[in-house]
Amino acid sequence: MNASSAPPASSQPPAGALSHLRVLDLSRVLAGPWCTQNLADLGADVIKVEKPGEGDDTRHWGPPFFPDASGQPTQEACYFAACNRNKRSITVDMATPEGQQLIRELASTSDVLVENFKTGGLARYGLDYASLSALNPRLIYCSVTGFGQTGPYAPRAGYDLLIQAMSGLMSITGHADGQPGGGPLRVGVAVIDLFTGLYATSAILAALEARHHTGRGQHIDMALLDVAMAVLANQGAGFLNAGNIPGRQGNTHPSVVPYQDFPTRDGHMLLAIGNDGQFARFCEAAGVDWARDERFASNAGRVTHRAVLIPMMAELTRTRATADWIALLQDKAVPCGPINNVGQAFDDVQVRARGLRIEQQRWPAGQLPPGQAVDTVASTASPLRLSDTPPTLRHAPPALGQHTEDVLRERLGLDAGQIEALRSRGVV
Template sequence: MTATSACSASNSPAPQTGALSHLRVLDLSRVLAGPWCTQNLADLGADVIKIEKPGEGDDTRHWGPPFFADTNGSPTDHACYFVACNRNKRSVTVDMATEEGQSIIRELAKNSDIVVENFKTGGLKRYGLDYASLSAINPRLIYCSVTGFGQTGPYAPRAGYDLLIQAMSGLMSITGRADSEPGGGPMRVGVAVIDLFTGMYATSAILAALEARHHTGLGQHIDMALLDVAMAILANQGAGYHNTGNIPERQGNTHPSVVPYQDFPTADGNVLLAIGNDGQFARFCEAAGVEWHKDPKFTTNAARVINRVEMVEIMSNLTRSRSTADWISLLESRAVPCGPINNIAQAFADPHVQARGLRLSQDRYPEQQVPEGESINTIYTTASPLRLSETPPTLRYAPPALGQHTEEVLQTRLQLDKEQIKALRSKGIIQ
């Protein structure tokens, strides 16, 4: 996928390509964690049918601002949030609170490989759409449930949200400036990182279950919990606590185990230095014209961690002597990891980001097929970072309009005729 790639979603099924093009996914999830997982599968070629509530759709269709502008530049009520995690999917509206709607979803599940849902624990049982019910009609089905706290344990019935889980897991206790500094206190990460990691872990679990199915012929239930994921990604901070009993604390942009590894002031802003070993530190010193690497207080990383305060103070005095661009020019040629602290616009304008084709353009409809009254067609998203040499991610559908593919899917997957579809629409079961 390249920055100039554009894909038009049509009213007929798109060519199936990609590593997972043989798989069918029924996406009953909404918001971020589940949709992030299914977008990963869709980018790799899976045919993903996204089920949405008629008239409303995924919650994130309304989570704004920011909202899209129409072709005249006027604001709409369509939120940009939705497009971040719903590329390459087909939107089908079904009211699952009705028996006929439940029947449609069960029929789709019969010939699906994977179901992903993020209702509260047990929430789909009353509709006959839980794992036990659907696996009874499709034993090969891989059914992934994404919840805040999992299918077991005292918190299982609770709703879980990324911000809540960041707080409960301890992640916010190690994010932000130290309490002793101005602006100190617990801080959430700038994106819903637990939702995103859960989506990635869910993708891995589904692919593992598919591999197991190759040997057993049977699907299985996957229990993904945001809290489990949040605890897992504490990584070295969690390992340090387990093995020493010491509770990690917030320390801003510094690293608990590596020095110098943080932002430093420059003559015109800031520069990020990520000096991860003693060789890099020696090269920094040689480039900067200092001999700190020969001082026993700073020769090794362990010594620099012990003498962190002094190290950071003298480094800061030095880095103020040059501009950010000058430091980067000086250090990059000596293989000292460094870089600017960009805003998002600067990041997407970076020549390397552009060379990697990370900004994508897609059209929902071919120009001659844009429905009357549709104010949004061209949509920009960020490319998948998965780079496979033989079966790379593909662009087939732009993030869909609500119910854009309802008729197409009901006709091709369930063989319903126009009269049957018209009857369902008249009852409000589909939009």
């Protein structure tokens, strides 16, 4: 296409890749909301349904809490902001017949529904997959539970920490027994919840693609335990194929050496040397001849002689400051970096250059309701970078029920009088 025939440039930002989709979010806490935030970032209209007066559990999981206009902490936890960007919040009491009917009506015009109630928990409200798919056969219904819809543990509640323990993840996280601080540890964030949200996003996108061919929706059964077993990755494969039960070994790698933290003159640094070439370049830069030692020339040799090599390296790394090591190695293609705290990470020049800290206004300028948290909400940008349909920013993490009237009016055609009548009866 030549310049004269090219379409005129638009001043409007591109629509999100999923801007044609409607998502009904009945999930709470982290795994389900992480999934629906991914969909929302990609443009989907996500309606988050919350219990009147209470809302998502994470609204109260603090401190830290958002401050009010005077800087004093409110009762609204920062946790909620991590996984509810770009959604609209409505409050509906699904324990009431009228509330159940509102949700059924919303589901009948939705493409996707995500829920994380206990297995079978929504059937008593007539909001299970069988009931809603009868109303809307195109509905993709994603259930997120601890243990799945089948098996002896299906009725049990499941939480990230419990699943980290049961899956074996904690048995390979932390320092070995007998070392300072030894013992099983959870990962510092709820990684199984987060991985489950990501797998659920992938499953939903696959179901949408399948619907293009079949015209039908389907039920997605996501279980935290299933995901935890899957993300054992190489550790799981080692057991399944070689019978090897891995243990805890701190920050070291079972199959790659040196691949761990090292002490420096003023703290610690991380070396992630993944091949023999990188090790040779490290040795040359550091002025040692270890790469010519047959014990250390290959990764297999370095793994075998780990107990000899690592103390030698630690003695060497203590001779320079962390910044000096990074400056020495950064142009040698030797992966080396600082061990930051979260504040240092957000202040990193690369993090700032990538725009990974974003701010959104929750309320229109000058319309902050009394007693509400400050209207500027910060969160971490979506890591999904699409050249033509990038993630969009439309809504800050919403206040509880902030969009109830808008959604009921737009999606269900209710007028102000009907909405007020529902509100007076505690339905919304």
